[in-house]
Amino acid sequence: MxxxxxxxxxxxxxxxxxxxxxxxxxxxxxxxxxxxxxxxxxxxxxxxxxxxxxxxxxxxxxxxxxxxxxxxxxxxxxxxxxxxxxxxxxxxxxxxxxxxxxxxxxxxxxxxxxxxxxxxxxxxxxxxxxxxxxxxxxxxxxxxxxxxxxxxxxxxxxxxxxxxxxxxxxxxxxxxxxxxxxxxxxxxxxxxxxxxxxxxxxxxxxxxxxxxxxxxENAVSNYTVGGQIQQPLGNDHPLCRPYGKFKAKDGYVFFGGYTDRFWKTTCEFFGEPELINDPEIDTMPKRFNEETYNRRVLPKINEWFSHYTCQELQDALAEKLPLTAIHSMDQVLEDPQLxxxxxxxxxxxxxxxxxxxxxxxxxxxxxxxxxxxxxxxxxxxxxxxxxxxxxxxxxxxxxxxxxxx
Missing domain, CATH: 3.40.50.10540 (Crotonobetainyl-coa:carnitine coa-transferase; domain 1)
Structure with missing residues (x-):
């Protein structure tokens, strides 16, 4: 009552x-x-x-x-x-x-x-x-x-x-x-x-x-329309790169900077704006190519993130692009948003x-x-x-x- x-x-x-x-x-x-x-x-x-x-x-x-x-x-x-x-x-x-x-x-x-x-x-x-x-x-x-x-x-x-x-x-x-x-x-x-x-x-x-x-999600339509039987991808995404788990100095973060706008923001923050116009990785489809991604994009992200803690990355970038620390439950209980x-x-x-x-x-x-x-x-x-x-x-x-x- x-x-x-x-x-x-x-x-x-x-x-x-x-x-x-x-x-x-x-x-x-x-x-x-x-x-x-x-x-x-x-x-x-x-x-x-x-x-x-x-x-x-x-x-x-x-x-x-x-x-x-x-x-x-x-x-x-x-x-x-x-x-x-x-x-x-x-x-x-x-x-x-x-x-x-x-x-x-x-x-x-x-x-x-x-x-x-x-x-x-x-x-x-x-x-x-x-x-x-x-x-x-x-x-x-x-x-x-x-x-x-x-x-x-x-x-x-x-x-x-x-x-x-x-x-x-x-x-x-x-x-x-x-x-x-x-x-x-x-x-x-x-x-x-x-x-x-x-x-x-x-x-x-x-x-x-x-x-x-x-x-x-789209596993049914992937098969009935695209003929693909979806397989486990771990922390990867079938349509987006970079989009997943990345190692920081003291743990892991989720980073989803795959769009051209978010990639531009990332490159500028880490002091390498020339990568924005690099002809091999200047568009979202090019960065999604698995060979190009593993050779050019992933190593660069790993290098950038290795110098910062999860909290430092989140504090610096979370308002600008999708980047959040991957929390354990003790950290979840302390989360200010929750x-x-x-x-x-x-x-x-x-x-x-x-x-x-x-x-x-x-x-x-x-x-x-x-x-x-x-x-x-x-x-x-x-x-x-x-x-x-x-x-x-x-x-x-x-x-x-x-x-x-």
Whole structure:
């Protein structure tokens, strides 16, 4: 709820029932919660989100909380509910009546098998937006396969175009999960707007494989139009030179001075303006030629950069052309631009403290709120079940004894 003197957030009044776990789903619902939605995380009491056990931990006396779990579950409430129990199914259906969105990331068909898939739930709430993130989508020859992030990276071709020449390499983050996060968030908000306009809910089907494919840039068109099967290029670029990683005195920088304008600026800064009109390297296409680049351009850049630290190069050139230091994570935490944009938030778990990344969405009138904590398992059972369904504490205890909560 908006407090006096605070700005309203855009999704206030929206209720999300969150059955997801690990990253792809929890990250999407956390974005919605940062934007003001009321997100209720629902976990099986016997099989909760297993990222609660991921190290490292925020430790407060005899309690601890996974920093990984906290990163993707802030601003949420939490209840327990066992959907394998008939009473659990009925309770969930009654919760759905008062919700706007359901989010899940089970394998395709699991929720239908339990009797609480979209076709069942829309009978209770026709305006319901039901979002399912899965490895391969709800239908198709792979739909029943289990999947991890690497599954999408492998089949989509991302592995085959990443890494150094000669061997496919996994991208060093769960980018397939995160891609599914963002597409699911976009799809959910689009479906929600439609539901508000028409009263018609719908099923939002987002596959990790599809989402990973959508990150392969121009690899599809390179093959279908140009007949080229894209291979790993390491830190090079298929269309631009110089554009990549270059060694400085104390580390590495990214330098993208391939256009004629940026090349001119570079040559002038390093005191060799005569190279601007050198007939062998005076145009962008000439500098892109691999033999010419390796013989004339690359050695010159290496010589120039070897006399300066990463910070010196960035301080001198970053406002004039694309040149930035390649930071390790300890340096990232000190970056003035990221700190100015409040991309690191202070997170407290009792007396324990850590920094987590914030929300990249910056809204001028209805800003995100990243201040909330991640919930303990079932911490809001009593409050939410009474508020939504009128279930009193004694009845909750009975459900707990039966294994429903």
């Amino acid at each position: 908006t407090r006096i003197g605070e700005k309203m957030r855009p999704l206030e009044g929206v209720t999300v029932l969150d059955l997801t776990r690990v990253v792809a789903g929890p990250y999407a619902t956390m974005i919605l919660s940062d934007l003001g939605a009321r997100v209720i995380k629902i976990e099986n009491p016997n099989d909760p989100d297993y990222t609660r056990d991921f190290e490292p931990y925020l430790v407060d006396e005899d309690k601890k909380q996974s920093a990984f779990f906290a990163q993707y579950n802030r601003n949420k409430e939490a209840i327990t509910l066992n959907l394998k129990e008939e009473d659990g199914k009925e309770i969930f259906r009654n919760l759905v009546i008062k919700a706007d969105i359901v989010f899940e990331n089970y394998r395709a068909g699991i929720m239908d098998k339990l009797g609480v898939g979209y076709e069942n739930l829309k009978q209770y709430n026709p305006k319901l937006v039901y979002t399912a993130i899965s490895g391969f989508g709800q239908k198709g020859p792979y739909s029943k396969w289990p999947a991890y992030d690497n599954s999408g990276q492998a089949l989509s071709g991302l592995w085959s175009i990443n890494g150094m020449p000669g061997e496919p390499t996994r991208i060093g983050t769960i980018i397939g999960d995160e891609a599914a996060t963002f597409f699911a968030t976009i799809g959910t908000l689009s479906a929600y707007i439609h539901a508000q306009k028409t009263g018609e809910g719908q099923f939002v089907d987002v596959a990790q494989l599809d989402s990973s494919l959508a990150l392969t 700190n100015f944009r409040e991309m690191f938030i202070d997170y407290y778990y009792g007396k324990a403290h850590g920094k987590l990344f914030g929300n990249p969405i910056k809204l001028s009138a209805t800003p995100c709120d990243t201040s909330g904590g991640a919930p303990e398992i079932g911490q809001d059972n009593e409050k939410i079940y009474k508020e939504f369904l009128g279930i009193e504490k004694k009845e909750l205890e009975k459900y707990k004894e039966k294994g429903v909560l």
